[in-house]
Amino acid sequence: MSELTNAAKLPSKKKNMPKIDIRTFTMIGGLVLLWILFTYTTDGTFLLVRNISNLLRQMAIVGILGAGMVLVIVTGNIDLSVGSVLGFLGGLAAALMIWNGWGTPATMAVILLAGALIGVIQGSIIAYIKVPAFIVTLGGLLIFRGGLLGVTKGVSIAPFRPSYIYVGQAYVSNEVGVALGVLAVVVWTATLFNKRRSRLKYNFPVESLYKMAAKIAVAALVIMGIILMLNSYNGIPVPVLLMVVLMVIFTFVAEKTTFGRSIYAMGGNMEASKYSGIDVRKNLVIVYMLNGVLAAIAGIVLSARLNAGTPSAGMNMELDAIAAAVIGGASMSGGSGKVAGAALGALFMATIDNGMSMMNMDAYWQYIVKGFILVIAVGFDIYTKNKR
Amino acid sequence: MTDFILEMKDICKVFPGVKALDQVSIQVGRGEIHAICGENGAGKSTLIKVLSGVYPAGTYDGEIVVDGKTQSFEGIEDAEKQGIICIHQELALVPELSVGENIFLGNQPNRLGVVKWDEIYYQTQLLLEKVGLAASVAGSEHPVVTPDDKIKNLGIGQQQLVEIAKALSKKTRLLILDEPTAALTEKEVDILLDILDALRKEGVTSIYISHKLDEVMRIADSVTVIRDGKSIGTSGIKELTKNKIISMMVGRELTNLFPRVEHTRGEVGFEVKNFSVDHPEIPGKKLIHNVSFKAYKGEILGVSGLMGAGRTELFSSIYGAFPAKSEGEVYIDGKRVDIKSPGDAIGHGLSLVTEDRKRYGLVLDMNIKENTTMSSLGRVSKNAILNESAEVHYTNEYVQYLKTKTPSVETRVRNLSGGNQQKVVLGKVLMTEPKVLVLDEPTRGIDVGAKYEIYKIMNMLVEEGVVVIMVSSDLEEVLGMSDRILVMGEGKVRGELAIDEANQEKIMMAATGGLQG
Numbered sequence: 069m070s071e072l073t074n075a076a077k078l079p080s081k082k083k084n085m086p087k088i089d090i091r092t093f094t095m096i097g098g099l100v101l102l103w104i105l106f107t108y109t110t111d112g113t114f115l116l117v118r119n120i121s122n123l124l125r126q127m128a129i130v131g132i133l134g135a136g137m138v139l140v141i142v143t144g145n146i147d148l149s150v151g152s153v154l155g156f157l158g159g160l161a162a163a164l165m166i167w168n169g170w171g172t173p174a175t176m177a178v179i180l181l182a183g184a185l186i187g188v189i190q191g192s193i194i195a196y197i198k199v200p201a202f203i204v205t206l207g208g209l210l211i212f213r214g215g216l217l218g219v220t221k222g223v224s225i226a227p228f229r230p231s232y233i234y235v236g237q238a239y240v241s242n243e244v245g246v247a248l249g250v251l252a253v254v255v256w257t258a259t260l261f262n263k264r265r266s267r268l269k270y271n272f273p274v275e276s277l278y279k280m281a282a283k284i285a286v287a288a289l290v291i292m293g294i295i296l297m298l299n300s301y302n303g304i305p306v307p308v309l310l311m312v313v314l315m316v317i318f319t320f321v322a323e324k325t326t327f328g329r330s331i332y333a334m335g336g337n338m339e340a341s342k343y344s345g346i347d348v349r350k351n352l353v354i355v356y357m358l359n360g361v362l363a364a365i366a367g368i369v370l371s372a373r374l375n376a377g378t379p380s381a382g383m384n385m386e387l388d389a390i391a392a393a394v395i396g397g398a399s400m401s402g403g404s405g406k407v408a409g410a411a412l413g414a415l416f417m418a419t420i421d422n423g424m425s426m427m428n429m430d431a432y433w434q435y436i437v438k439g440f441i442l443v444i445a446v447g448f449d450i451y452t453k454n455k456r
Numbered sequence: 457m458t459d460f461i462l463e464m465k466d467i468c469k470v471f472p473g474v475k476a477l478d479q480v481s482i483q484v485g486r487g488e489i490h491a492i493c494g495e496n497g498a499g500k501s502t503l504i505k506v507l508s509g510v511y512p513a514g515t516y517d518g519e520i521v522v523d524g525k526t527q528s529f530e531g532i533e534d535a536e537k538q539g540i541i542c543i544h545q546e547l548a549l550v551p552e553l554s555v556g557e558n559i560f561l562g563n564q565p566n567r568l569g570v571v572k573w574d575e576i577y578y579q580t581q582l583l584l585e586k587v588g589l590a591a592s593v594a595g596s597e598h599p600v601v602t603p604d605d606k607i608k609n610l611g612i613g614q615q616q617l618v619e620i621a622k623a624l625s626k627k628t629r630l631l632i633l634d635e636p637t638a639a640l641t642e643k644e645v646d647i648l649l650d651i652l653d654a655l656r657k658e659g660v661t662s663i664y665i666s667h668k669l670d671e672v673m674r675i676a677d678s679v680t681v682i683r684d685g686k687s688i689g690t691s692g693i694k695e696l697t698k699n700k701i702i703s704m705m706v707g708r709e710l711t712n713l714f715p716r717v718e719h720t721r722g723e724v725g726f727e728v729k730n731f732s733v734d735h736p737e738i739p740g741k742k743l744i745h746n747v748s749f750k751a752y753k754g755e756i757l758g759v760s761g762l763m764g765a766g767r768t769e770l771f772s773s774i775y776g777a778f779p780a781k782s783e784g785e786v787y788i789d790g791k792r793v794d795i796k797s798p799g800d801a802i803g804h805g806l807s808l809v810t811e812d813r814k815r816y817g818l819v820l821d822m823n824i825k826e827n828t829t830m831s832s833l834g835r836v837s838k839n840a841i842l843n844e845s846a847e848v849h850y851t852n853e854y855v856q857y858l859k860t861k862t863p864s865v866e867t868r869v870r871n872l873s874g875g876n877q878q879k880v881v882l883g884k885v886l887m888t889e890p891k892v893l894v895l896d897e898p899t900r901g902i903d904v905g906a907k908y909e910i911y912k913i914m915n916m917l918v919e920e921g922v923v924v925i926m927v928s929s930d931l932e933e934v935l936g937m938s939d940r941i942l943v944m945g946e947g948k949v950r951g952e953l954a955i956d957e958a959n960q961e962k963i964m965m966a967a968t969g970g971l972q973g
Contacts, residue, residue, distance in 0.1 A: 337818065
């Protein structure tokens with residue numbers, strides 16, 4: 069077969085343009101409308117940098133959870149336990165550090181390992197014993213909520229060491245923020261050049277250097293713009309930075325690795341994936357393990373932000389994470405969904421929470437509106453798909 | 457002028473990137489059986505979906521005239537109101553419900569919403585008699601079907617007949633059957649064709665879509681051929697021969713259906729010794745008993761046998777994918793291999809093209825590129841990081857090698873025709889660079905032209921030194937392509953025939969146990 073060439077069916081340059089589907093487009097449009105609405109109803113307070121910074125901090129935990137939840141949903145499964153797991157691990161961290169005098173690095177390491185272990189156990193029961201994910205993680209929801217009450221003995225445990233609180237409350241200094249921005253732009257540039265080199269190697273058409281330069285310039289402008297804006301208040305909040313880094317890592321894993329491709333294939337057709345030689349059970353365990361680690365990170369961030377391990381931490385957060393993933397385009401039947409979509413979904417929900425509380429509306433309205441948004445987002449998507 | 461029950465005029469239907477139907481016209485006379493023939497991807501199924509309201513009016517151009525009146529169907533219900541009932545290729549029965557419940561699903565006789573079950577079961581019994589399921593057919597292995605049997609306990613052929621009973625329960629004037637015999641045994645085909653004949657005598661018009669030209673020649677009154685989304689022509693059956701239909705379908709004369717070439721047999725490339733497989737559900741029972749055979753480089757080994765002979769189970773067990781315990785020895789290139797999963801099999805150079813490509817072969821919502829590289833992600837990645845350019849490069853290679861017809865390697869596999877989907881599966885499997893390739897029913901449900909191409913690909917692979925094993929229920933195909941034939945029956949090897957001594961009778965004799973020893 070070696071005599072064959074790449075003569076026909078070259079992917080055109082158009083294929084490399086970012087693909088924005090109708091759903092993402094609608095969500096971004098909806099988000100912009102909401103922001104305009106809230107800016108108007110709060111006489112501009114909503115758009116103050118202080119509030120934007122707040123808004124981003126509000127979305128961080130759900131965004132972190134959503135990144136993993138997308139992967140779980142892509143495989144056609146669900147994880148109802150993450151809220152309880154993050155609460156439990158936050159409580160465990162408090163018990164270790166405050167009652168037993170552990171240091172920050174040891175505590176965090178143990179919490180991350182515990183999160184991974186919880187994920188491996190739940191994932192193994194789902195993958196190898198074939199108990200439905202809904203049941204296993206519903207069990208996990210109850211078990212770890214109970215575990216949290218047991219570990220904390222039903223009381224709030226406070227305060228953490230300052231080095232621990234840093235993760236949930238601190239801001240990155242302005243200089244470091246700018247440095248990180250520059251680093252991001254450099255990495256982005258290197259990625260584009262790498263791709264270009266690879267395409268040239270296979271004699272595929274590449275975009276002009278001008279176009280590439282323009283792409284890099286736009287990215288640099290956006291990144292530096294956001295960082296400078298945040299710097300004008302307090303700097304980048306650490307939880308937000310953490311979320312962004314995790315989002316980038318998980319997007320990379322989902323879209324650029326063999327593991328990511330495998331889990332999309334599994335969600336699209338489990339049997340065909342198995343017959344294609346993909347180790348579907350191992351991959352499923354890894355997905356749950358990653359989700360457990362993210363729950364652990366979210367648990368650390370939340371307990372650090374509250375500066376306490378509390379018995380009610382993380383209550384119902386699994387539902388926020390699922391909603392974020394689904395609003396962001398993940399399909400509950402598996403096979404499709406984007407990590408960045410979960411960030412969009414998390415931002416959407418944080419916007420509603422933030423904007424409505426700034427308007428001094430009663431909290432119950434937030435639930436009602438979020439519920440409607442969830443159903444409308446999915447309904448609209450399915451409606452447009454069916455029409456095609 | 458002839459009395460037409462249905463005229464479809466200048467139907468055009470466009471999907472993103474593909475013009476599926478291009479000014480197709482068809483006239484169906486009242487009371488006839490009208491066959492529609494065409495290669496897969498020719499647009500037959502699309503035409504039927506337009507007619508039966510699956511694609512509502514407005515999503516296509518053209519005119520549908522029923523009994524001289526132009527109709528625009530908004531949905532399946534509108535078409536059914538006109539007595540147009542379609543039985544699609546994928547059966548639409550609920551496995552957990554009974555035969556009676558399925559037949560009257562959606563229009564149960566009722567009083568104020570309370571279902572009249574006795575009425576349903578009485579009517580169902582009458583319908584079952586009509587389609588030959590109520591009384592045991594002579595020689596049939598199937599027991600009598602009763603109205604309260606669950607669908608999941610019925611064989612696929614019986615289910616097909618239940619679908620027809622369901623169609624008869626409605627006031628059907630025009631019955632459309634899309635590939636109704638694809639999964640039927642010969643006896644069941646006979647029953648089906650008899651029923652269609654009886655319906656014709658009662659004045660029901662049928663549209664019969666099939667690849668199986670023998671059936672078409674036997675039952676149809678007239679034939680319309682569609683090719684590449686265009687109607688090629690309609691003729692009465694008396695003016696047609698099988699070859700004439702084939703040449704209309706493919707647009708050229710096909711002198712030979714099978715591109716047989718002389719192969720020179722090399723050394724043993726694949727050997728199975730004393731392979732047994734347990735029954736996945738019944739403990740203590742075995743599906744496969746002590747099967748042993750050899751396959752040589754430079755030959756195509758055909759594996760024949762009746763449905764349920766255990767061929768698929770045998771090869772998916774060897775491949776490490778069958779969910780039951782197995783024992784036995786497998787040798788590739790003389791070396792003993794231990795295969796516990798499909799991943800192991802692929803690693804050792806054994807690949808399998810499964811019989812049901814939609815279920816086991818493809819991720820329909822992924823594109824050609826993603827499906828092609830699925831079994832060989834290691835070849836297009838470094839440190840587990842995918843190289844998209846390499847993916848496109850390799851996929852292009854296989855698309856060209858296999859002559860897959862597609863606008864781009866990023867086309868979703870769902871949008872391809874059956875033959876091209878099968879080529880994507882082949883591409884995926886070939887990308888693993890197998891030493892031994894097992895093809896399970898490689899040409900099922902694909903058209904004559906694509907079949908021919910797949911046979912040629914098999915020949916090329918044999919030339920390249922791949923051990924090719926073709927499992928097939930199609931006797932003509934087995935006789936047409938194999939160099940040697942292994943016949944299986946009841947989980948055992950029942951016979952082995954060299955091609956020059958093999959014929960259909962001998963294979964059937966061996967398969968049914970008449971040629972043992």
